[in-house]
Amino acid sequence: MRIHILGFPSIGKRREQKQALEAFWDGALSVDALSATCTELKKRHWHIQKESGLDYVSTGDFSLYDRMLDVTCMLGALPERFTPCLGDAPTDRYFSLARGNAERNTAPLEMTKWFDTNYHYLVPEIDSDRPWTAGTHPVVADTKSARELGFSPKPAIIGPFTWLTPAKAPRDVLKWSRLDAVVSSYVNLLTGLAPYCDCIQIEEPVLCTELLPDDIRGRFHEAYATLNAACPKLMLTTYFGALGRNLQTAVGSGCAVLHVDMVRGRKQFDDILNALPRDMALSLGVVDGRNIWKIDYSTVVPLIKRAVSALGKDRVLSGSSCSLLHCPVDVTEETALPEHIRNRMAFAVQKCAELSTLRDIIEKEGAGSAGGYAAAAYAAPAQPREQHPAGRVEAVRERVAAVTPDMLSRRSPYPERRAAQARLNLPPLPATTIGSFPQTDAIRKTRLDYKRGTISEADYVAVIRSEIRKCIEKQEQLGLDVLVHGEAERNDMVEYFGQQLGGFCFTQNGWVQSYGSRCVKPPVIYGDVYRKHPMTTDWILYAQSLTKKPVKGMLTGPVTILCWSFVRDDLERSEVCKQIALAVRDEVQSLEKAGIRVIQIDEAALREGMPLTRDEAEVYLRWAVDAFRLAASGVDDSTQIHSHMCYSEFNSILTWIAEMDADVISIEASRSGMELLDAFTDVHYQGAVGPGVYDIHSPRIPTEEEITRLLRRALRHIPEDQLWVNPDCGLKTRRWEEAWPSLQHMVAAAARLRAETARR
Ligand code: GLN
Numbered sequence: 001m002r003i004h005i006l007g008f009p010s011i012g013k014r015r016e017q018k019q020a021l022e023a024f025w026d027g028a029l030s031v032d033a034l035s036a037t038c039t040e041l042k043k044r045h046w047h048i049q050k051e052s053g054l055d056y057v058s059t060g061d062f063s064l065y066d067r068m069l070d071v072t073c074m075l076g077a078l079p080e081r082f083t084p085c086l087g088d089a090p091t092d093r094y095f096s097l098a099r100g101n102a103e104r105n106t107a108p109l110e111m112t113k114w115f116d117t118n119y120h121y122l123v124p125e126i127d128s129d130r131p132w133t134a135g136t137h138p139v140v141a142d143t144k145s146a147r148e149l150g151f152s153p154k155p156a157i158i159g160p161f162t163w164l165t166p167a168k169a170p171r172d173v174l175k176w177s178r179l180d181a182v183v184s185s186y187v188n189l190l191t192g193l194a195p196y197c198d199c200i201q202i203e204e205p206v207l208c209t210e211l212l213p214d215d216i217r218g219r220f221h222e223a224y225a226t227l228n229a230a231c232p233k234l235m236l237t238t239y240f241g242a243l244g245r246n247l248q249t250a251v252g253s254g255c256a257v258l259h260v261d262m263v264r265g266r267k268q269f270d271d272i273l274n275a276l277p278r279d280m281a282l283s284l285g286v287v288d289g290r291n292i293w294k295i296d297y298s299t300v301v302p303l304i305k306r307a308v309s310a311l312g313k314d315r316v317l318s319g320s321s322c323s324l325l326h327c328p329v330d331v332t333e334e335t336a337l338p339e340h341i342r343n344r345m346a347f348a349v350q351k352c353a354e355l356s357t358l359r360d361i362i363e364k365e366g367a368g369s370a371g372g373y374a375a376a377a378y379a380a381p382a383q384p385r386e387q388h389p390a391g392r393v394e395a396v397r398e399r400v401a402a403v404t405p406d407m408l409s410r411r412s413p414y415p416e417r418r419a420a421q422a423r424l425n426l427p428p429l430p431a432t433t434i435g436s437f438p439q440t441d442a443i444r445k446t447r448l449d450y451k452r453g454t455i456s457e458a459d460y461v462a463v464i465r466s467e468i469r470k471c472i473e474k475q476e477q478l479g480l481d482v483l484v485h486g487e488a489e490r491n492d493m494v495e496y497f498g499q500q501l502g503g504f505c506f507t508q509n510g511w512v513q514s515y516g517s518r519c520v521k522p523p524v525i526y527g528d529v530y531r532k533h534p535m536t537t538d539w540i541l542y543a544q545s546l547t548k549k550p551v552k553g554m555l556t557g558p559v560t561i562l563c564w565s566f567v568r569d570d571l572e573r574s575e576v577c578k579q580i581a582l583a584v585r586d587e588v589q590s591l592e593k594a595g596i597r598v599i600q601i602d603e604a605a606l607r608e609g610m611p612l613t614r615d616e617a618e619v620y621l622r623w624a625v626d627a628f629r630l631a632a633s634g635v636d637d638s639t640q641i642h643s644h645m646c647y648s649e650f651n652s653i654l655t656w657i658a659e660m661d662a663d664v665i666s667i668e669a670s671r672s673g674m675e676l677l678d679a680f681t682d683v684h685y686q687g688a689v690g691p692g693v694y695d696i697h698s699p700r701i702p703t704e705e706e707i708t709r710l711l712r713r714a715l716r717h718i719p720e721d722q723l724w725v726n727p728d729c730g731l732k733t734r735r736w737e738e739a740w741p742s743l744q745h746m747v748a749a750a751a752r753l754r755a756e757t758a759r760r
């Protein structure tokens with residue numbers, strides 16, 4: 001039985017890739033030095049895979065920024081606005097697409113979440129039928145060099161349908177008219193790769209969704225016939241769910257191997273075994289690429305044995321469910337975790353080893369041994385985490401059981417709340433921000449010093465307070481209407497809360513790539529969650545004491561805390577979410593009691609947590625929206641509840657967003673030119689809306705005219721008494737030199753439109 005992974009995290013166990021990229025962007029590192037660091041990392045990761053006993057090492061999983069962008073560049077599918085970049089060095093052009101080009105005032109490609117993960121990719125844009133000038137794909141060079149170094153590479157590339165389906169185009173016809181051109185570019189790529197490998201992983205996770213249009217599904221076979229004719233070594237790779245009604249499409253693709261996600265798609269196992277053609281091998285993704293817990297051999301081994309007895313050992317492969325990109329690198333880096341938690345964990349390095357153990361079990365048993373070794377490895381059912389005393393807190397279970405429906409609703413419907421909130425005395429088109437302000441090196445250093453114990457608590461509080469004071473002063477100067485404290489005390493919007501809640505623990509190095517050079521270190525929920533003490537009130541009250549304008553209390557919502565954590569696998573996610581919601585509710589009530597009149601509960605991850613099929617999505621949205629409501633509803637009508645959502649496509653769930661019943665929502669929109677606004681008109685959204693008018697993920701400074709134009713567009717869809725003015729997201733990744741003029745332009749644009757509408 002061959003074993004493999006679908007990809008290894010590229011960042012490096014100490015985030016070496018991030019450091020190199022950022023140094024390169026700052027001009028402190030040459031392109032050669034950047035590429036040397038990347039080569040080192042690739043080699044290190046290949047060695048890990050080989051030494052674990054995997055049959056292949058993964059290539060093409062390592063991208064300078066994003067793997068969708070790698071395909072975009074291979075195809076040469078550059079939108080018109082990047083034409084001036086065509087003469088640039090390839091690396092510069094690549095980063096212009098990813099991050100925009102400030103000198104030329106060119107906005108980057110749109111960024112959105114990769115299926116239901118917290119990884120963000122760059123969305124392809126097809127803006128015309130201009131022919132493309134094909135470029136190269138880094139997987140070719142990497143595969144050659146892996147081969148030269150004596151590894152057995154398995155190139156991993158995103159497939160044509162998964163590249164085209166989410167592409168933005170003025171018309172679908174225009175988009176799919178490119179299919180042949182795209183396929184022929186892949187043919188070149190595959191022929192170039194074929195001499196260096198005996199298996200190529202072509203990824204079509206879009207088959208695990210309902211996104212593929214019906215008329216296009218029909219073209220799948222034809223396209224794959226062309227690809228298979230060019231290279232008969234393809235592993236059609238699917239992940240993030242079951243194949244659902246795309247099962248026939250997948251098994252009929254003519255590829256040599258089909259890879260399926262057996263963590264999320266296990267229910268389709270029998271159907272797949274039955275439908276698999278004789279000449280197709282099956283790769284079972286049994287090691288969870290999206291979580292940090294050890295494999296449970298007792299459930300996985302029987303599954304593989306069944307596949308082996310149905311198909312024969314040569315036709316079965318075992319692998320990770322998806323790329324290990326979504327889990328941290330190495331658990332041996334963790335020296336501070338409680339033993340009872342750490343010894344249940346497996347990160348990327350350990351997951352490679354698990355596959356090797358798995359093969360040992362299968363081969364030894366298959367050879368007819370009594371299975372003594374194997375039996376010991378997997379027969380004993382893992383002790384449920386819950387049984388550990390730290391995992392279960394009776395008071396939490398009782399509180400969750402006692403939640404009543406009225407706790408999920410505000411006292412009055414929105415129009416009455418709106419009247420009660422008039423006490424805030426806000427102007428029309430109120431201007432605000434999403435929460436965080438630039439995190440300077442000084443701020444980061446202060447937090448680190450405090451964490452390391454090199455400064456006292458009193459000193460720490462003094463420094464953060466002075467940051468809050470500066471932040472309030474700047475916002476007063478800018479003329480914003482609802483102020484924030486700036487989140488200087490927060491390293492991360494989830495970690496900050498997790499650190500103060502029961503049931504959470506933290507890794508030291510458990511970083512996972514979020515996009516480009518950005519990494520997150522998700523907290524780990526191992527036990528029942530509860531609030532120990534107020535978490536934000538001191539900072540927010542201090543900020544409010546400095547100004548007459550309302551200061552917005554800033555919280556992270558239950559769904560986002562859940563989605564951005566690694567979650568225990570012995571309790572339903574919906575139950576864990578309810579526990580978190582009660583903890584956030586406590587905090588909301590504390591803020592209100594202390595006199596805070598505006599409270600924002602960020603649900604940045606609401607959309608990304610959504611399962612990929614409609615039925616599962618409905619179930620999820622119900623409990624997710626209810627969790628938000630449970631967190632938000634314990635306040636008076638006059639307290640204004642905001643929520644913020646970003647970097648996803650929200651049109652399709654707008655009715656659910658309305659169901660959240662927040663008084664004000666701010667939502668990402670600027671990169672997509674406000675296109676989500678049409679949906680607001682359709683849904684007759686009654687609350688207030690702040691579509692983001694300044695793309696904070698790019699260093700570019702938007703002009704006042706540009707923001708004015710976006711706001712004018714917004715006013716065509718959202719009545720002026722419902723419109724708020726704000727950036728797309730928090731400003732923590734920006735520098736003051738960028739944030740300050742951008743916010744000036746934003747406030748000026750708001751003022752201009754306010755004056756215009758007043759004259760009308
Ligand atoms: N309040 C957070 C901030 O401003 C929201 C971040 C987010 O949505 N990702 O940083």
Ligand code: ZN
Nearest residue numbers: 604646729730
């Ligand atoms: Zn955001």
